[in-house]
Amino acid sequence: MAAQNGSGGSALYVTGGTTLLVGINEWEISPAMEPTEHVAFTEDWVNNYPGPRKFSGSFSGRGDDDTSQDTLRNAMLGGSVLALRLHTQTAEYWNVATAYLTGQSDRLSREGIMERSWDFVGSGALTYV
């Protein structure tokens, strides 16, 4: 047993095959559920029932002129659908079959490396492989 850590992580996009997103060193994904509340007239406590799930996430790292980041920028500008895999380790990953980029942030200072991040929102089911 060992702590999951970033040494085996990665972020890939899928277009038939998979392509490593070069320059990414951090990702986050947040599955969520919107439960349905119900309170009967005779009850004092709220009941919650499973509702639809949804997810969103982000990934970030350095800005790089690698073509993988060009692809992401074009998807952002074009509003294109995207498929992602966010690996926790080599053989395990969050499988984002359908997502749309909802934001990109580029930040550059004279003294440093460009910082770049993307936000996305999923559409349909999220699975863990």
Next chain:
Amino acid sequence: MSSGFMTLGSAIHARMSGHVGVAVYQNRAPQGGTPEYCILQQQSATEDYWFGNGIDSIVDADYVIKVVSNDYWPAQAMLIYDGSVHPRIQFAPLTVAGHVQLFCERIRTIPSYQDSDFFWHVGGLYRVTVQGTA
């Protein structure tokens, strides 16, 4: 990076040796070495990693590069540093095998001082940043 000390230090040494009018040494001059001479020494370095194959990293190292003189005044060391050493290393295109250079520039000067053996030290602190491409 296999050895930041050796790889980066050698690249800086190669850039300067034979081009600054005085001998260039890493870390210390040889016993009995004749001043003036130039010393370069790594102070600290960070290494940042990105997801992928484990070799995607950027090394950001600070180097003191200075001229040492046993003259009575520090002016001779200043002349060599300002006239030859700094222009040679500032924004220099270093050759570091398997890496692409991102920065090579002075981030501050060091206060000129005279050590206990009456040698003047005049120089600056430089950051050298390279990215692995292997």
